[in-house]
Amino acid sequence: MSKKMLNFQSDTPRNSRQTPRKKRTSAPVGEILQYTPPQLRENAAGIYVEFYAYDPSLMRMRRKTIKLNRVKGTLRRRQYAREIIGRLNNELQHGWNPWIEKDTGTMYLFEEAADRYETHLERMYEGGYFRKDTYAGYKSYLKILRHYIEKECPIRYVYQFDRRFCTDFLDYVFIIRGNGAQTRNNYLHFLRLFSTFLVEKSYLNSKPTECITPISKRLYKKERTSIPLEQIGKMGAYLRHADPDFLLACYLLYYCFIRPVEMTRLRISDINLAEGTITIPADASKNRTRQTVTAPHKVLLYALDRGLFDAPGDCFIFSEGLRPGRTQIDPKKFRDHWEKMRRALRFKKEWKFYSLKDTGITAMIDGKKLSNKAIRDQARHSSLAITDLYVDHGDGADADIAVLDGAL
Template sequence: MLDSIKKLSDRKKQAADIISNCTNRLRSGWNPWADISNSRQFTKFDDICELYRKYLIKMTSTAALKQKTQTDYLSRLSILIDYNQNLPIPIIYIYQFTRAYVSDFLDHIFLDRDTSARTRNNYRVWLSAFSAWLIEKQYLEKNPVEGIKSLEETEKFRSALEREDLIRLKDYLYKVDRYYLLACRMEYYTFIRPDELSNIRLRDINIKEQKVFIASTISKNRRDGMVGLNDELIKLMIELQIFSYHSECYLFGRDFKPSTKKADSRIFRENFIKVRAALKFPKNYQFYSLKDSGIRDLANAEGIVIARDQARHSDISTTNKYLKGQNMTVHEETKHFNGAF
């Protein structure tokens, strides 16, 4: 293609420019083999989300959409945008909004954010409506939600770990990866959801009073929360010199060590799958099973009310109205009960 350029140095310069341009486009998400039928499918994902947000607001202002529906849709859109931004390799163009991407996002909603099957199914319905809008505007040709089934809303595959398996897991991780052991113990003792756990910074931990603050900005229920830190957690944190890191560091980075860079919440689940295989645990043992195990053991040891409060369950929403931020109390029993893990 460059034979028409007579001078060799000019020919090489032109070739280098073409290579550089193609490389930059590839790094930004361009795929020369993608099945793209029109240029609109190369519209940037962030631009599409902003356009959809304006569309929802306009539809509500003309009474074509209920205010509650707009609020729900905008909330789900915000979570989708946040999910994409925190991916190791976020999508850039709307044609990358594929069935595989949607399926991974729904797994994130169901597993990492610890929602019910009904909530996950509601997200699926919204994603289908969003995709239909994309097809109508010719940003997509096919609905990526098609083929992704709804979950049985009464089904619960996950189960708590038996006491002997908790001990096996503890002994194994203490030898292999004590930082991931800390992550697992945080789930068992504090019941903090994986998505919230990935957002906890060292500044949120009060080691003297043995408690962790969960801000409303990272909490699933959008309320401030406070949970107790068990003695075993404090001992392991001191052993790992966790508090030698800067207070702005996230408690768990990609390698489960404190880091200035936020890790994707999926790391807890993905690493547990490897550990589960190594220990030959059943598939119904999942990372979030540690929360089930902890609630069971704390309730048996100290009572259901204490376990309920430590889990920040909705039954105490009235109490939460009278407590704000750092003034929230935690039960002393959560700090000292003798668990199996």
């Protein structure tokens, strides 16, 4: 039917998204296909075709009129109206809905699609394709998305998961929840994966996230919270007596920059005493590549003193009680030990366990005994630009540069 020839009108705005979405109650998908047979109407306003069709955005039947005043002559209008009614009946019987621009064949319930995606995540995790932390992260993103739909912006059908919905959700994460730019980008990555799943399973014809871009890393500097070095010394003295096994974990984070989740996957055999190195296997590394870092003598001697190498090499470095063992622990164990120490020393709440890595990198740079390249390799950064984020670029003159007297 040519929209160019017809004048579509209704008693409500055509674009229902001009008004805020209202919370909806449960309704079967079959409601989308509900309609009344088109009828010819004649009154003082003229000749028109009228019918009702279910509008899923309003959860009720909505009146639709097609005026025929542009067709000259009463007989011609009536004839044209009969032709329109015939075509409308055929389209309505095949699922067409005037209030939905999308194909009604894809009008699936969003919650059903979300449940199917959650099952997909579980299968990927059980099959070993996802790590535990990756699986937990995706589940968390999905939980927040469902909370947003329930409390902030209710949608019922998959077709409503469109670009506008996605951008509104990202604004909710970034502005309302007050998360940082990196967190907003992480949610966008999740939405892209979810959109790909919906397209692959024929819930949608295209990805609603295709034109949504992440916030460029050039526009923000990653927030880093360093702990004053005098407090680091105070912490070390306390842990040597109060929690000596946790101190080893602090050493690995402060000197070797090994992430907490990676520590839980390391085994004693990953430490090479002769070479003075620690190898993070591909299946333990964040970026799934095998990497080696230098273990300072201080770290190795402390590990020897704690009897770490008395246990079999295939034992995890940190197991129950942060002692070597066969059971892999949750990274949360480190945070629990940190919180106990933080309260005892009355450290600031913003000083987290992971702050030791930022503090260690900054201390290496400020010490000026190592090149940025060496620090980059130790921190396993992909480029010097990332290492440079830890550098405090002062406004004053550099004393060493000020006294330079080169060959020229």
